[in-house]
Amino acid sequence: xxxxxxRDLFLEKLNALIVGKREDNCFYFSQEKYSKILSEVVSxxxxxxxxxxxxxxxxxxxxxxxxxxxxxxxxxxxxxNIQYYVTNEELYSILYETQTRIGHxxxxxxxxxxxxxxxxxxxxxxxxxxxxxxxxxxxxxxPKKGIVVKPMVSSELNSRCQVDLIDLQSNRNGEYKFIxxxxxxxxxxxxxxxxxxxRAEEVAHHVLSIFLTFGAPAIxxxxxxxxxxxxxxxxxxxxxxxxxxxxxxxxxxxxxxSVERANQDIQNMLTAWMxxxxxxxWSDGLSFVQFAKNTTYHEGIRQSPYEAMFGVKAKRxxxxxxxxxxxxxxxxxxxLVKPCLALKQKEAQHRLFCLANKSQILKLKNNSxxxxxxxKPKNSLKKLLMLxxxxxxxxxxxxxxxxxxxxxxxxxxxxxxxxLTEKHELISTKRAAAKENxxxxxxxMLRASQKQFPPAQIxxxxxxxxxxxxxxxxxNRNVLAVVGxxxxxxxxxxxxxxxxxxxYTRNQFVICKEKLLSIDEISFQEMSxxxxxxxxxxxxxxxxRRCHCKRKCSTNKCSCKSKGLLCNSKCHNSLSCCNK
Numbered sequence: 001x002x003x004x005x006x007r008d009l010f011l012e013k014l015n016a017l018i019v020g021k022r023e024d025n026c027f028y029f030s031q032e033k034y035s036k037i038l039s040e041v042v043s044x045x046x047x048x049x050x051x052x053x054x055x056x057x058x059x060x061x062x063x064x065x066x067x068x069x070x071x072x073x074x075x076x077x078x079x080x081n082i083q084y085y086v087t088n089e090e091l092y093s094i095l096y097e098t099q100t101r102i103g104h105x106x107x108x109x110x111x112x113x114x115x116x117x118x119x120x121x122x123x124x125x126x127x128x129x130x131x132x133x134x135x136x137x138x139x140x141x142x143p144k145k146g147i148v149v150k151p152m153v154s155s156e157l158n159s160r161c162q163v164d165l166i167d168l169q170s171n172r173n174g175e176y177k178f179i180x181x182x183x184x185x186x187x188x189x190x191x192x193x194x195x196x197x198x199r200a201e202e203v204a205h206h207v208l209s210i211f212l213t214f215g216a217p218a219i220x221x222x223x224x225x226x227x228x229x230x231x232x233x234x235x236x237x238x239x240x241x242x243x244x245x246x247x248x249x250x251x252x253x254x255x256x257x258s259v260e261r262a263n264q265d266i267q268n269m270l271t272a273w274m275x276x277x278x279x280x281x282w283s284d285g286l287s288f289v290q291f292a293k294n295t296t297y298h299e300g301i302r303q304s305p306y307e308a309m310f311g312v313k314a315k316r317x318x319x320x321x322x323x324x325x326x327x328x329x330x331x332x333x334x335x336l337v338k339p340c341l342a343l344k345q346k347e348a349q350h351r352l353f354c355l356a357n358k359s360q361i362l363k364l365k366n367n368s369x370x371x372x373x374x375x376k377p378k379n380s381l382k383k384l385l386m387l388x389x390x391x392x393x394x395x396x397x398x399x400x401x402x403x404x405x406x407x408x409x410x411x412x413x414x415x416x417x418x419x420l421t422e423k424h425e426l427i428s429t430k431r432a433a434a435k436e437n438x439x440x441x442x443x444x445m446l447r448a449s450q451k452q453f454p455p456a457q458i459x460x461x462x463x464x465x466x467x468x469x470x471x472x473x474x475x476n477r478n479v480l481a482v483v484g485x486x487x488x489x490x491x492x493x494x495x496x497x498x499x500x501x502x503x504y505t506r507n508q509f510v511i512c513k514e515k516l517l518s519i520d521e522i523s524f525q526e527m528s529x530x531x532x533x534x535x536x537x538x539x540x541x542x543x544x545r546r547c548h549c550k551r552k553c554s555t556n557k558c559s560c561k562s563k564g565l566l567c568n569s570k571c572h573n574s575l576s577c578c579n580k
Contacts, residue, residue, distance in 0.1 A: 005132045007092050013128055013514075014088060026059075027120045034087045038062065038071055060085070073119050083119040094118065095129045104135050131513045137463050138476035138536075140510070153442055154186040155435060157309075161185060161217040163207060163232065165198050166263055173283045180206055183262055184217070186434055187308035188298050190262055192290045194283040200228065204235030211236070216243045266293060300441045301434035308434040311427035453506040456483045456491055459519045461512040464493065464504065470530040475537045479529065481509075482517050497535040498527035546570040553579035 018028045029037070041060045044053035061074040063082065071085040086094060098113050099105070105113075107126055114121045130136050154160045166179040178195040180203060193206040207220075216236075222229040233245050269292055273285040294305045295314040306314045456462060463478040471477075481500065485492035490503040495517060527535075547559045549572050556562040560571065560579055567579045 005092075005096065005129060010092050010129060010132055011088075013132070014091065014125065017124065017128065018088070027122050029085060029087050029120065031087050031089060034071065034085070038069060041071065042069070081116070083115075084117060085120050086118055091121065091125060092129075094121070095126070099129070099133070099136075104133070104139065106130075106136075132516070134480060134516055135476075137512055137516065138478040138480060140463065140478060141465070153435070153438055154184075157184060157186055157431065158215050158217040159186065160219040160221060162221045163203065164222060164260075164263060165195070165203075166267065167198075168282065171280075171282070173281050176283045179266070179286065181263055181266060182207060182210055184214075184309075186431060186438070187305050188262075188301055188434075189305040189309045190266070190290060190293050192266065192286040194286060200231035200235050204232050204239065207232065208236050208239050211240070211243065216240075216245060218245070220245050262293070269293060300438060302437045303430065303434065308430050311423060311430050454511060455489075455506065456486065456509075456511055458483050458486055459515070461515050461517050462491075462493060462509040463512060464500075464509045464529065466529060466533045471533045472537060472539050474539055475533060479532050479536060480512070480517060481532075482519050482522055484519065484522060494522040494524070495532065496521050496523060497532055498523045498525040500532060501526050501528055548572055549577075550575060553577045 021028060037056070037060060040052070041056050041062050044056045045062070047053065048057065057074070059074070061072050063070050063072045073083040073085075075082070094114070095110075098110060102109055102113055107123075107130060110126055110130070111123065114126070162181075162183050162185060164181045164183075166181060167177075168179060169177045173194070175196045176194040178198050180193040180195050182191045182193070183189065191210055195202055195206070220229060220233060222232065236245065237243060266289060269289045270282050270285055273289055274280060274282055277285065279285075291314070294309075297304055301308055304313070460483045461480060462483060463480055465478055466475070479495065481493035481495045483491050484494045484499065487503075489505060491505070491509075493500045493504055493509070499522065545560055545563065545565055547553060547561075547567060549558045552575075553561055553567055553572070558567075558579060560567050567577050571577070
């Protein structure tokens with residue numbers, strides 16, 4: 001296979017690049033422009049009268065090599081390295097020679113090599129050449145991140161929940177070896193449980209306790225696999241006959257990042273808690289980590305999971321009050337709180353007195369000896385209310401106020417039903433905001449995914465990474481192909497040797513910037529990726545061999561010995577061997 005860059009194609013692309021530049025650019029020299037500048041520099045060295053002469057001598061100098069004059073960069077005192085200016089016609093041969101000399105190295109190595117000897121070879125020219133080189137395209141590594149085709153968006157609480165396990169067997173805490181992470185997809189509310197095993201029975205037991213508190217979701221998803229989800233759901237349904245759940249499609253940890261990011265945060269927060277409390281009993285800190293995780297701001301829903309779940313911010317006792325932090329932490333915190341409570345109680349008592357008739361209150365004050373005692377903060381408002389009712393109903397007729405009216409006036413201004421309605425509306429508002437923010441996050445994810453893995457069009461050239469097991473050590477890392485058919489984010493790829501059997505998604509190939517293959521040249525004979533890699537191989541294709549012998553590989557029953565190969569480090573678990 002010819003891996004050299006086509007000269008005519010390179011010059012055509014180069015001319016198209018130069019057309020978009022200004023006429024007075026100082027990096028791309030045609031042969032005519034190069035000769036003109038050379039003559040101007042020679043003339044300026046003789047007379048040097050005009051400003052143009054000074055500019056030419058400041059930027060250029062002339063060196064004579066084998067009776068041929070060349071433009072160079074003027075040397076400063078003490079410099080010995082000469083940098084040449086080259087014409088557009090010389091670029092191809094210089095780039096080809098340099099790339100061959102460095103073994104098809106990447107752009108940085110090539111630029112460093114060229115800058116030692118040449119002045120006006122730019123980054124974009126080097127990239128143009130590398131994009132047209134088939135050998136360079138077949139040795140690139142594929143990007144690692146996964147593709148995002150359809151992000152999950154939940155519309156309401158318990159529409160979809162996720163359960164995942166964090167393996168802490170290497171850092172076990174007594175009988176506990178795993179952490180179960182249960183997360184509601186809409187609110188991002190997380191619940192943590194320590195596990196002794198990762199059997200479905202134990203996971204189902206803890207998940208069921210969550211269901212009986214918060215309700216059961218319609219879909220339960222697990223990244224541990226479809227079989228794991230089915231087993232957990234079967235155990236839950238056996239324990240709770242009335243529940244009906246379906247399993248969600250398991251996703252790869254790189255493509256389903258919500259619960260995976262939560263796992264990483266939980267591990268980091270748990271590590272910090274263990275360091276702060278100087279302990280290695282991580283199971284004791286799960287409840288604190290769970291509260292911290294749920295009460296901190298979440299970028300996806302733009303609020304804390306606690307707010308999205310309950311509609312209000314979490315309370316931490318006096319720490320959530322209006323008092324300054326330094327006063328809360330001081331030993332006088334209790335003393336400072338008491339006057340505040342007493343002041344509120346006196347205000348409430350004053351409001352109750354204002355509800356009654358003025359003359360009745362004056363009589364009550366004059367006749368009651370217990371009233372000053374009741375005004376003390378230690379006495380309850382209930383006793384005060386009972387005393388007011390007793391005095392007003394004892395037969396006084398002057399400015400008498402009916403008992404029923406007094407009781408109605410003493411009722412709270414807001415009913416319990418109205419309070420519950422307002423709280424329900426607040427929770428609904430918080431969850432609607434969470435859903436809207438999740439939709440915004442999903443849009444950003446799709447935009448970033450399409451930027452990293454843009455959709456391919458029919459006729460585009462792509463490179464497919466070949467797994468190590470399907471190629472020899474000296475074979476190319478990639479196979480070049482052309483997009484033949486596009487069907488709903490799945491692509492059929494082919495090249496001169498044949499058409500690949502399987503369908504590919506956008507994250508399984510990289511689109512080449514230049515068209516190195518034509519769709520008219522493809523073959524419709526179906527083949528596997530391993531066969532396509534073997535067709536491009538100089539050494540016969542896949543050469544990965546290993547044996548599992550347990551009897552020293554001394555006979556032809558050994559797959560390596562029968563093929564005339566020596567056993568390698570991958571064979572038979574480092575047992576004694578006669579075929580090395």
